[in-house]
Amino acid sequence: MKRVLLFVLPILIIVTTVFTFFGIIQVAFEKERLLDDLKRKTRSVAESMELSVKHALLSGNRKDANYLAERFQARERFQGCVIYDAQGKVIAITPRFESWKEKEKPYLRSLIEHKLTRGEPEQFQELSVYSYILPILNDDGTTLGLVEIIHDTAYVFTRLGALWRGISITLIILVVLILLITFLIQRHIFVTPVQRLTEWFLHFQKGETNEKHPIKEKGVLGRLANEVEQIALSLRVARRSISDEAQVRLQKEDLWTESKLRNFIHAKLGENEFFVVSNREPYMHVIDEEMAKPQCVRPASGVVTALHPILCACGGMWVAHGSGNADKKFVNSKDKLGVPSDDILYILKRVWLNKEEEAGYYFGFANEGLWPLCHITHTRPIFRETDWQMYKKVNQKFADSIIEELPTQSPFIFIQDYHFTLLGKMIKERRPDATIALFWHIPWPNPEIFSICPYQEEILEGMLGCDLIGFHVQNHCNNFLDTANRLLESRVDTEKFSVVRFGKETFVRSFPISVNGYSTQTDRKSEPLRQVKKIKEEFDLQDKIVVVSVDRIDYTKGLIERVLAIDRFIEKYPHYKKKVVFIQLAAPSRTHIKRYHDLISEIDELVEKKNWKYLEGSWKPIIYLKKHFSPEDIYPYYLLADICIVSSLHDGMNLVSKEYVSCKKDLSGALILSQFTGASRELTGAVLINPYSIEEFADKIRYTIEMPLDEKKKRMENMRRQVLEHNIYRWAADIVNELVALKKI
Numbered sequence: 254m255k256r257v258l259l260f261v262l263p264i265l266i267i268v269t270t271v272f273t274f275f276g277i278i279q280v281a282f283e284k285e286r287l288l289d290d291l292k293r294k295t296r297s298v299a300e301s302m303e304l305s306v307k308h309a310l311l312s313g314n315r316k317d318a319n320y321l322a323e324r325f326q327a328r329e330r331f332q333g334c335v336i337y338d339a340q341g342k343v344i345a346i347t348p349r350f351e352s353w354k355e356k357e358k359p360y361l362r363s364l365i366e367h368k369l370t371r372g373e374p375e376q377f378q379e380l381s382v383y384s385y386i387l388p389i390l391n392d393d394g395t396t397l398g399l400v401e402i403i404h405d406t407a408y409v410f411t412r413l414g415a416l417w418r419g420i421s422i423t424l425i426i427l428v429v430l431i432l433l434i435t436f437l438i439q440r441h442i443f444v445t446p447v448q449r450l451t452e453w454f455l456h457f458q459k460g461e462t463n464e465k466h467p468i469k470e471k472g473v474l475g476r477l478a479n480e481v482e483q484i485a486l487s488l489r490v491a492r493r494s495i496s497d498e499a500q501v502r503l504q505k506e507d508l509w510t511e512s513k514l515r516n517f518i519h520a521k522l523g524e525n526e527f528f529v530v531s532n533r534e535p536y537m538h539v540i541d542e543e544m545a546k547p548q549c550v551r552p553a554s555g556v557v558t559a560l561h562p563i564l565c566a567c568g569g570m571w572v573a574h575g576s577g578n579a580d581k582k583f584v585n586s587k588d589k590l591g592v593p594s595d596d597i598l599y600i601l602k603r604v605w606l607n608k609e610e611e612a613g614y615y616f617g618f619a620n621e622g623l624w625p626l627c628h629i630t631h632t633r634p635i636f637r638e639t640d641w642q643m644y645k646k647v648n649q650k651f652a653d654s655i656i657e658e659l660p661t662q663s664p665f666i667f668i669q670d671y672h673f674t675l676l677g678k679m680i681k682e683r684r685p686d687a688t689i690a691l692f693w694h695i696p697w698p699n700p701e702i703f704s705i706c707p708y709q710e711e712i713l714e715g716m717l718g719c720d721l722i723g724f725h726v727q728n729h730c731n732n733f734l735d736t737a738n739r740l741l742e743s744r745v746d747t748e749k750f751s752v753v754r755f756g757k758e759t760f761v762r763s764f765p766i767s768v769n770g771y772s773t774q775t776d777r778k779s780e781p782l783r784q785v786k787k788i789k790e791e792f793d794l795q796d797k798i799v800v801v802s803v804d805r806i807d808y809t810k811g812l813i814e815r816v817l818a819i820d821r822f823i824e825k826y827p828h829y830k831k832k833v834v835f836i837q838l839a840a841p842s843r844t845h846i847k848r849y850h851d852l853i854s855e856i857d858e859l860v861e862k863k864n865w866k867y868l869e870g871s872w873k874p875i876i877y878l879k880k881h882f883s884p885e886d887i888y889p890y891y892l893l894a895d896i897c898i899v900s901s902l903h904d905g906m907n908l909v910s911k912e913y914v915s916c917k918k919d920l921s922g923a924l925i926l927s928q929f930t931g932a933s934r935e936l937t938g939a940v941l942i943n944p945y946s947i948e949e950f951a952d953k954i955r956y957t958i959e960m961p962l963d964e965k966k967k968r969m970e971n972m973r974r975q976v977l978e979h980n981i982y983r984w985a986a987d988i989v990n991e992l993v994a995l996k997k998i
């Protein structure tokens with residue numbers, strides 16, 4: 254409709270202007286004609302009365318004069334007659350014009366004297382009238398008196414009004430006709446053929462043959478369709494051959510690499526497109542307060558760390574919350590952008606949330622409710638009805654945003670984490686052909702703990718809309734199956750590891766997430782070593798044992814326990830004073846939540862207190878670097894760390910431990926790892942700790958420092974093998990493989 258208007262608007266403007274112009278001319282002519290007509294009529298009435306008035310004046314009979322004037326009272330149109338004597342005095346007047354007498358008429362004397370006629374428009378009360386005065390002459394040429402005929406001119410304007418109405422109605426009819434005809438023409442020559450073409454493309458995309466749905470268009474559009482058909486066919490052939498080649502190459506390579514995953518995805522998914530949905534976006538545009546210009550940053554998030562290399566490998570679309578304060582400046586009209594900006598590999602679609610939505614869905618329900626519910630850290634989950642309503646609304650918003658992107662052929666959607674428990678069901682209801690997997694990046698609690706959630710049923714139902722649910726470790730899978738079994742009317746198949754509800758089956762599997770071999774993230778090999786040197790000089794680390802930790806500031810990561818253990822370690826083994834330095838890289842996160850806000854102050858105070866306690870010269874035990882680092886900035890810290898400590902109180906996997914291990918190509922370094930991380934199941938070469946046991950933790954620090962070099966090497970070798978063989982590409986491939994096997998895409 255917009256296009257029709259755009260096309261027809263200039264025509265309408267021209268037609269209306271021309272019509273109005275001619276209308277004005279026509280009305281002006283008509284006015285002239287009617288007024289002339291009126292004047293003529295008035296004059297002839299006056300002349301027709303001349304003789305009768307002359308007799309009345311000569312006889313001096315007022316009765317006759319009154320009779321003549323009163324005859325006008327009954328006339329249909331508003332008319333009147335006034336008879337004057339030779340002095341200009343009124344001797345008879347039509348009663349409806351009685352007050353006309355009071356009107357000053359300085360011209361009467363001159364008319365009488367010079368025997369002149371006068372015809373002029375006049376005003377009578379609110380009326381416009383035309384007055385015509387004729388002198389009545391005696392036979393000897395002297396003036397006996399005057400007769401005045403007054404005629405209302407209103408009917409002229411009524412006629413003109415009617416004329417305007419007629420012109421306007423004709424114009425409206427004309428405009429409507431032009432619109433209608435244009436609409437029909439454009440429908441016939443443009444919309445219908447394009448609709449037919451679109452339909453044909455849809456059938457073509459689904460691979461339906463040309464005999465069943467031939468191209469009906471002739472002429473230019475027909476030729477266009479033929480060209481597109483050729484291109485589409487070549488694309489399809491190219492894809493098929495890529496997928497065949499991929500199958501062959503897959504069989505040759507052992508270790509999972511970016512290119513192997515790309516081949517694998519092409520081979521397995523063929524033409525099915527790949528979509529990832531997460532709350533956190535892989536790239537944020539933020540305006541730095543100091544620099545005052547937008548910067549592109551990679552958020553500190555395990556989910557982003559894991560998923561980004563996969564999207565780089567196989568393309569597709571990542572749908573996420575646009576949370577950067579300058580994000581809107583970098584998207585196109587469909588809220589999308591290609592990333593990474595210097596070498597575009599996939600599409601990022603940003604979904605916008607207002608403050609209330611973000612507060613209720615993200616900070617409220619997801620991070621004050623589900624996050625503490627799933628992590629056993631003794632932080633009480635908070636469930637507010639308003640947060641839950643916002644959480645549902647935002648899930649629906651994401652569902653709508655994804656559905657409008659889905660292609661006709663069964664797409665593959667990979668949902669991330671506890672922010673989107675309802676998304677699987679919402680998408681499945683509208684696109685049952687979509688294959689949906691959900692990966693749960695945090696732990697899943699046992700049924701007793703989960704049952705405190707007031708919305709347990711809707712959450713489980715939402716998750717079971719997916720075809721596959723993945724957890725890091727088998728224990729979380731078992732907890733989920735127990736939860737579905739106990740809290741929902743469903744059948745759990747313990748052989749197939751699936752949940753069946755109302756005939757819909759959802760498979761539950763463990764897929765331990767990993768990293769992509771962290772060292773490959775920077776191209777210039779000399780740069781990190783230069784950075785290592787710089788950091789060592791800056792913090793005076795030359796002859797020190799360096800222990801590094803890298804975390805988001807979160808109560809699940811055990812930062813407080815770590816500082817207490819460091820304190821105990823120095824207290825118990827004081828000969829390590831000035832010999833060991835603990836570096837903590839800490840990125841503030843979820844700072845709008847009070848618990849996180851308080852935690853930041855608590856850590857600040859504790860670090861300050863402990864550093865003060867042991868301060869000796871320029872040495873202090875803890876170097877606390879509270880900010881967000883880019884992966885390239887973290888890398889040199891991993892390189893220089895003799896030990897890395899991960900002391901989470903509860904963690905789905907923990908990628909920092911795997912990043913550290915994958916950086917240690919020379920097999921140097923050692924890992925102290927909490928037994929409550931998913932990673933502790935795989936990284937058996939780590940020194941395991943219970944972060945709640947400060948005494949044991951402190952001892953394990955000493956134990957690791959004093960561990961013989963050979964043993965350290967062996968342990969590191971063992972952990973590196975595990976991480977390299979089970980890297981992030983393998984993780985993605987395992988999930989896709991499982992889905993293909995389950996769904997037979």
Ligand code: ADQ
Pocket residue numbers: 552553554555556558559694695766803804805838839840880881882883884887904905906907908909912
């Ligand atoms: P997270 O809780 O975010 O992830 P984690 O797995 O340790 O935890 O990943 C954190 C990521 O952020 C790492 O890539 C790390 O390098 C980065 N990071 C940490 N501190 C940083 C800093 N100061 N500056 C910049 N970057 C920093 C969730 C679950 C985990 C699970 C992952 C992936 O809680 O259990 O391992 O998802 O599934």
